[in-house]
Amino acid sequence: MADVTASDAALRRFLHGLPGVDAVGLEGRAAMLGTRSIKTTAKAYAIDLAISMIDLTTLEGADTPGKVRALCAKGVHPDPADRTTPRVAAICVYPDMVKTAKEALSGAGSPPVHVASVATAFPAGRASLQVKLADTADAVAAGADEVDMVIDRGAFLSGRYMQVFEEIKAVKQTCGRADGTSAHLKVIFENGELATYDNIRRCSWLAMLAGADFIKTSTGKVAVNATPPNTLLMLEAVRDFRAATGVQVGVKPAGGIRTTKDAIKYLVMVNETLGEEWLSPQWFRFGASSLLNDLLMQRQKLSSGRYSGPDYVTVD
Amino acid sequence: MSDAKSERLSVFKTYKLFFGGKFPRSESGRVYEVADAKGKWLANAPLASRKDARDAVVAARKAFAGWSGATAYNRGQILYRIAEMLEGRREQFAREVADAEGLSRAKAAAVVDATIDRWVWYAGWTDKIGQIAGAANPVAGPYFNLSTPEPTGVVAVLAPQESSFLGLVSVLAPVIATGNTAVVIASERAPLPALSLAEVLATSDLPAGVVNILSGKAAEIGPHLAAHQDVNAIDLTGAGASQTAKELEIAATGNLKRVLRPQPVDWAADPGTERLLAFLETKTVWHPIGV
Numbered sequence: 001m002a003d004v005t006a007s008d009a010a011l012r013r014f015l016h017g018l019p020g021v022d023a024v025g026l027e028g029r030a031a032m033l034g035t036r037s038i039k040t041t042a043k044a045y046a047i048d049l050a051i052s053m054i055d056l057t058t059l060e061g062a063d064t065p066g067k068v069r070a071l072c073a074k075g076v077h078p079d080p081a082d083r084t085t086p087r088v089a090a091i092c093v094y095p096d097m098v099k100t101a102k103e104a105l106s107g108a109g110s111p112p113v114h115v116a117s118v119a120t121a122f123p124a125g126r127a128s129l130q131v132k133l134a135d136t137a138d139a140v141a142a143g144a145d146e147v148d149m150v151i152d153r154g155a156f157l158s159g160r161y162m163q164v165f166e167e168i169k170a171v172k173q174t175c176g177r178a179d180g181t182s183a184h185l186k187v188i189f190e191n192g193e194l195a196t197y198d199n200i201r202r203c204s205w206l207a208m209l210a211g212a213d214f215i216k217t218s219t220g221k222v223a224v225n226a227t228p229p230n231t232l233l234m235l236e237a238v239r240d241f242r243a244a245t246g247v248q249v250g251v252k253p254a255g256g257i258r259t260t261k262d263a264i265k266y267l268v269m270v271n272e273t274l275g276e277e278w279l280s281p282q283w284f285r286f287g288a289s290s291l292l293n294d295l296l297m298q299r300q301k302l303s304s305g306r307y308s309g310p311d312y313v314t315v316d
Numbered sequence: 317m318s319d320a321k322s323e324r325l326s327v328f329k330t331y332k333l334f335f336g337g338k339f340p341r342s343e344s345g346r347v348y349e350v351a352d353a354k355g356k357w358l359a360n361a362p363l364a365s366r367k368d369a370r371d372a373v374v375a376a377r378k379a380f381a382g383w384s385g386a387t388a389y390n391r392g393q394i395l396y397r398i399a400e401m402l403e404g405r406r407e408q409f410a411r412e413v414a415d416a417e418g419l420s421r422a423k424a425a426a427v428v429d430a431t432i433d434r435w436v437w438y439a440g441w442t443d444k445i446g447q448i449a450g451a452a453n454p455v456a457g458p459y460f461n462l463s464t465p466e467p468t469g470v471v472a473v474l475a476p477q478e479s480s481f482l483g484l485v486s487v488l489a490p491v492i493a494t495g496n497t498a499v500v501i502a503s504e505r506a507p508l509p510a511l512s513l514a515e516v517l518a519t520s521d522l523p524a525g526v527v528n529i530l531s532g533k534a535a536e537i538g539p540h541l542a543a544h545q546d547v548n549a550i551d552l553t554g555a556g557a558s559q560t561a562k563e564l565e566i567a568a569t570g571n572l573k574r575v576l577r578p579q580p581v582d583w584a585a586d587p588g589t590e591r592l593l594a595f596l597e598t599k600t601v602w603h604p605i606g607v
Binding site: 300305306307308309310311312 | 370373377540543544545546570
């Protein structure tokens with residue numbers, strides 16, 4: 001596949017040569033996969049799996065070190081009354097909070113809860129490349145295990161694919177640490193701004209060709225975030241990319257997933273599209289904040305038989 | 317055809333549940349047959365499931381902050397408005413109550429009038445309950461010490477089985493008058509007046525979710541509401557003196573719900589303030605006297 005990124009023209013030819021998306025079929029399939037009924041032991045498994053896949057997120061202008069520390073404590077022990085509850089996968093914060101999060105998680109033991117940092121002028125991505133790279137380097141230096149970058153939607157929508165490609169490559173390079181290891185790179189598309197399913201498919205391939213470890217639906221800051229159809233489309237791109245190159249890439253839907261029911265629908269889609277190999281926090285994540293509370297309430301309901309309520313989970 | 321008498325096809329009403337300000341069918345898709353006092357079929361009513369009850373509690377919890385935070389005056393105005401709307405539907409309710417309870421038209425009309433009067437009576441209490449349940453307490457120090465009643469939260473109400481309208485309003489109105497939100501299980505045998513009351517509530521400026529009405533089997537839904545961790549109190553009136561009432565009371569201990577035990581009530585008599593005071597918590601504030 002190396003030749004498709006050899007030049008601007010080749011890349012454009014490749015991306016525009018991808019088959020068009022059958023929107024009706026895509027939405028129909030996503031809706032159909034959402035009708036599965038997952039109950040009892042399967043539900044208990046799905047809830048624990050979903051908790052372990054959460055990137056517990058706080059991305060507010062009003063974030064304080066105290067709030068980040070509280071979130072870290074919650075990520076390690078989501079339900080303090082039930083220590084069998086699994087940990088979340090990561091805590092997702094702004095770059096300046098990485099140090100605080102890292103310190104708060106330092107004595108947490110295993111399995112480790114990672115620190116993910118958004119970078120590259122999140123959420124708009126409207127800054128020069130130097131600023132974006134400095135932002136990334138800053139997060140990595142502070143100890144971020146994972147970096148969530150946003151692509152330049154303006155460049156993508158005006159057809160400057162090579163610029164987006166080079167930018168992702170440069171950020172990927174900046175994710176490298178002195179000891180030769182590298183922070184995991186998640187590439188955020190902001191599907192709500194890409195306007196068409198065809199664009200989402202092209203963007204998925206573009207990001208994977210540029211070396212993304214994960215592709216992520218959205219920032220959670222615009223009206224349309226992760227939806228079952230646009231996530232299914234990305235899952236299919238990931239499947240096809242592995243068939244073509246042998247490289248496995250993860251997927252992270254983010255924003256708007258608030259209930260256990262929604263989360264389980266996504267897990268069904270992953271299993272049906274990609275198979276069990278992807279059913280692990282290493283390859284699939286949920287970017288969410290309020291989802292965790294609903295999962296915990298459902299977990300309490302399953303273990304006690306009584307409906308739980310928001311009084312029994314923390315407010316964050 | 318020309319000499320055939322033109323007969324209008326009857327239009328049957330689909331009775332539905334009421335929660336979160338909407339009129340959904342039961343999530344389970346079930347209905348049951350409701351008959352009048354003589355056993356003649358009247359309509360199909362939805363047979364609510366535990367999941368409907370769960371959704372109703374979520375709606376009631378969502379509405380609680382707004383309703384309990386509204387001024388007592390505002391709540392009173394809305395309750396008056398409900399009474400006004402009921403007044404305009406007297407005929408319909410008289411018919412439904414007559415069918416449900418086997419009363420003559422005249423007696424049913426009297427029951428409906430008494431019911432509307434009861435709404436008005438409770439509407440008047442919203443901004444007065446603080447005066448009888450609260451106090452400025454004398455304390456040995458330079459402090460104002462004020463106790464004020466606050467609503468308990470989400471209250472599950474098992475409406476009385478026999479008195480399908482007057483009884484229902486007599487248990488529902490005091491719960492919401494003081495700022496609680498309610499999930500009501502209507503009389504199992506005669507749920508139609510309750511389901512029609514929902515149509516009045518939906519058009520009376522009452523915020524969505526303050527009152528949620530389910531029809532079905534109290535024995536099926538009751539245990540889930542009694543054990544629900546997000547329900548703060550339960551009125552067991554409709555459970556009667558049965559074993560069920562005791563079991564529900566035991567289930568309610570899980571989160572220390574307030575429980576109003578069933579007792580024999582004459583619904584036509586002056587209700588007094590007992591039900592208003594049943595679902596209130598007392599908040600006491602110490603405030604230093606300046607100077």
